[in-house]
Amino acid sequence: MKSQYVNELKRGQVVKESFVLSKKTIKEKKDGGAYAVLEFSDRSGSIEGIAWDNTVESLSTIGVGDIVFISGNVNEYNDRLQIVVNSAHRIADEDVDPRDFLPQSEADIDRVMAEIDTFRARIKNRFLAKLLALFFEDDAFVKNFSTAPAAKRVHHAYIGGLAVHTLHVLQLTEHVQKVYPNINTDLLITAGILHDVGKIDEYSYSKKLDVTTAGRMLGHIMIGYKAIADKIATIPQFPEILKLKLLHMIVSHHGEFEWGSPKPPMFLEALILHFVDNLDAKAEMMIDELRKNKNHGKDWSDYHPFLEREIFLKEEM
Ligand SMILES: [Fe+2]
Numbered sequence: 001m002k003s004q005y006v007n008e009l010k011r012g013q014v015v016k017e018s019f020v021l022s023k024k025t026i027k028e029k030k031d032g033g034a035y036a037v038l039e040f041s042d043r044s045g046s047i048e049g050i051a052w053d054n055t056v057e058s059l060s061t062i063g064v065g066d067i068v069f070i071s072g073n074v075n076e077y078n079d080r081l082q083i084v085v086n087s088a089h090r091i092a093d094e095d096v097d098p099r100d101f102l103p104q105s106e107a108d109i110d111r112v113m114a115e116i117d118t119f120r121a122r123i124k125n126r127f128l129a130k131l132l133a134l135f136f137e138d139d140a141f142v143k144n145f146s147t148a149p150a151a152k153r154v155h156h157a158y159i160g161g162l163a164v165h166t167l168h169v170l171q172l173t174e175h176v177q178k179v180y181p182n183i184n185t186d187l188l189i190t191a192g193i194l195h196d197v198g199k200i201d202e203y204s205y206s207k208k209l210d211v212t213t214a215g216r217m218l219g220h221i222m223i224g225y226k227a228i229a230d231k232i233a234t235i236p237q238f239p240e241i242l243k244l245k246l247l248h249m250i251v252s253h254h255g256e257f258e259w260g261s262p263k264p265p266m267f268l269e270a271l272i273l274h275f276v277d278n279l280d281a282k283a284e285m286m287i288d289e290l291r292k293n294k295n296h297g298k299d300w301s302d303y304h305p306f307l308e309r310e311i312f313l314k315e316e317m
């Protein structure tokens, strides 16, 4: 954990802390020397920085997006706080906790993961239980699953977003199953847990949320399909139809070709997974608009490019 966050910095304070270097411009002074105009960020916000002379040299090997440990002082310049940097050096990504630098879930992720585990524990089909165990008994996978966002911007775009979205999908399917009791619960839970596992590799989330090269080229449906198919291949006698149904649910969960699914849902569990996935994503977008516009006194949100509409914000009747 960091001990100094951007939103707590005060004028006159000494800073010895790590931040993401979020902007860097090297400029020339009139006398020929150089100075650097900088910006540092963490999960709480960002602050300008400035560095002179020798310090500028040490910044030459540090790029935008790198984590940097700086020492300096907080000054006020043009009514804004600014860090005057005395020294700076780059820190390896492995040496920092991404939670310090990225937007966080409001939910307790350990509890969310524990709840996902209670759904997993209900599965009776031994092949599906084994498949999930191959994922969730791997510590590195669990760490990534509980850290990954569910999106870069659109919905659940924060650390832990994938786990929160996955739990919502499972909770929604639980209600749907009460209405349609003859559906295959084991299959629906397994596909619910795994439907977005590809997001672990679709996004990078160590310093800032971004889409990886694999994410850009393949997307989470293809990445997830391969990860699941590879694990199934290691389980002896995994039934062929069960494999096809589960993989179909992964590739069809976006519901339509234009939304990234190569096939539409072709049986009931696949159809239900698509609709609850879509419901949670869109409900979260609306909730986000309400949250962002709270206390702004507006009746309508700006046009939402993904929902393709404005959202009515007034909550009172
Ligand atoms: Fe998805």
Ligand SMILES: [Fe+2]
Binding pocket: 165, 195, 196, 277
């Ligand atoms: Fe999803």
